[in-house]
Amino acid sequence: MEKFPSARALARTLAPNNPVTCLRPSxxxxxxxxxxxxxxxxxxxxxxxxxxxxxxxxxxxxxVRNFDVASMAEIELIAGRxxxxxxxxxxxxxxxxxxxxxxxxxxxxxxxxxxxxxxRKIVEATDNAADLCLLVRLAVPNHHSELELSSxxxxxxxxxxxxxxxxxxxxxxxGVAFHVGSQCMQPTAYGTALHMxxxxxxxxxxxxxxxxxxxxFPSVYPFMSPPPLAEYMREIAAAVDKLP
Numbered sequence: 736m737e738k739f740p741s742a743r744a745l746a747r748t749l750a751p752n753n754p755v756t757c758l759r760p761s762x763x764x765x766x767x768x769x770x771x772x773x774x775x776x777x778x779x780x781x782x783x784x785x786x787x788x789x790x791x792x793x794x795x796x797x798x799v800r801n802f803d804v805a806s807m808a809e810i811e812l813i814a815g816r817x818x819x820x821x822x823x824x825x826x827x828x829x830x831x832x833x834x835x836x837x838x839x840x841x842x843x844x845x846x847x848x849x850x851x852x853x854x855r856k857i858v859e860a861t862d863n864a865a866d867l868c869l870l871v872r873l874a875v876p877n878h879h880s881e882l883e884l885s886s887x888x889x890x891x892x893x894x895x896x897x898x899x900x901x902x903x904x905x906x907x908x909x910g911v912a913f914h915v916g917s918q919c920m921q922p923t924a925y926g927t928a929l930h931m932x933x934x935x936x937x938x939x940x941x942x943x944x945x946x947x948x949x950x951x952f953p954s955v956y957p958f959m960s961p962p963p964l965a966e967y968m969r970e971i972a973a974a975v976d977k978l979p
Contacts, residue, residue: 736758736789739757742757745757758787758789758790760789760790760792760793763790763793763794763797764793764796764797767780767793767794767797767798767799768797768798769964771797771798771799773964773965773968774968774971775968775971775972775975776948777801778799778801779799779801779802779803779823780794780799780801780802780803781802781803781805781825781950782802782803782804782805782809782812782813783803783805783809784950786809786812788816791812791813791816791817792816795816795817795820800817800819800820800821801820801821801822801823802817802820802821802822802823803823803825804822804823804824804825804826804843805824805825805826806826806833807833807836807837810822810824810836810837810841810843811841814841821845822837822841822842822843822845823843823845823846823847823870824837824843824845824846824847825845825847825870825912825947826847827847827848827849827850827853827872827888827889828853829846829853829856829857830856831856831859831860832860834846834856834857834860834861835860835861838860838861838864839861844866844867844868845868845870846867846868846869846870847869847870847871847872847912847947848869848870848871848872848898848902849871849872849874849888849889849890849898850890850898851898851901854869854898854901854902854905857869858905863905865907866907867905867906867907867908868906868907868908868909868910868944868945869902869905869906869908869909869910870909870910870911870912870945870947871890871895871898871899871902871909871910871911871912872888872889872890872911872912872913872914873889873890873892873895873911873912873913873928873931873932873935874886874888874889874890874891874892874913875889875913875914875915875924875927875928875931876915876924876927876928877914877915877916877919877924878924879915879916879919879920879921879923879924880915880916880917880918880919880920880924880951881916881917881918881920881959882916882917882918883916884914884916884917885914885916888914889913889914892931892934892935895911895935895938895939896935896938896939899911899935899939899941900939900941903941908944908945909941909943909944909945910943910944910945910946910947911932911935911943911945911946911947912946912947912949913928913931913932913947913948913949914949914950914951915928915949915951916951917950917951918951918953918954918956918959918961919951919952919953919961919967920953920959920961920962921962922962922966922967922969922970923970924951925948925951925967925970925971925974926970926971926973926974928948929946929948929971929974929975929977929978930974930977932946932978933974933977933978933979936978936979937979942979943978946975946978948971952964952967
């Protein structure tokens with residue numbers, strides 16, 4: 736792979752006729768170090784964001800050992816490349832064969848779900864496994880994001896208590912996950928979502944083992960200037976401190 740000091744230098748040297756992908760592993764490492772140092776919980780890298788080997792290696796070498804996977808292809812990629820990685824299957828829609836293979840062949844124990852049908856699939860495909868870590872995905876407002884996701888994924892808050900109670904019966908560890916939407920421009924979106932998690936805990940009477948705050952952390956794009964990421968970290972930490 737050719738290296739250039741900047742994208743401008745690449746363009747001047749190659750004068751390409753077709754689009755060229757530029758990778759900046761040093762920027763990846765800086766981002767990873769920020770999250771590892773500033774985020775109070777465990778950091779997972781969502782493979783779907785960029786599965787290029789060069790990017791994955793930069794993420795892994797910078798210290799990430801937990802990966803959010805959404806397909807068998809991603810599971811095979813990460814398990815084959817990093818045998819010590821821990822995988823969380825965070826796609827709310829999975830077929831039984833993929834669930835079974837993930838559990839039996841690759842040691843996946845973390846599964847997300849947003850309906851009773853998916854819960855039933857996971858339990859049946861893993862033959863009523865006693866060591867499942869299940870995360871119920873909650874639909875939360877995506878008003879401050881550039882790409883809304885909650886109309887597609889997540890259990891409605893009114894139905895969430897019953898689903899959480901059902902998952903508690905079969906889960907060794909239990910959690911709630913949410914996603915505030917891609918490119919979230921307001922830190923308060925995380926506080927709102929975590930307030931909904933607190934309400935869910937009170938309504939269900941269940942204390943959680945895990946809270947997954949999802950993705951949505953913004954990047955700087957043309958005509959988009961989000962608040963500093965440190966403000967997002969403070970908002971999350973303050974809201975988490977209020978959970979039972």
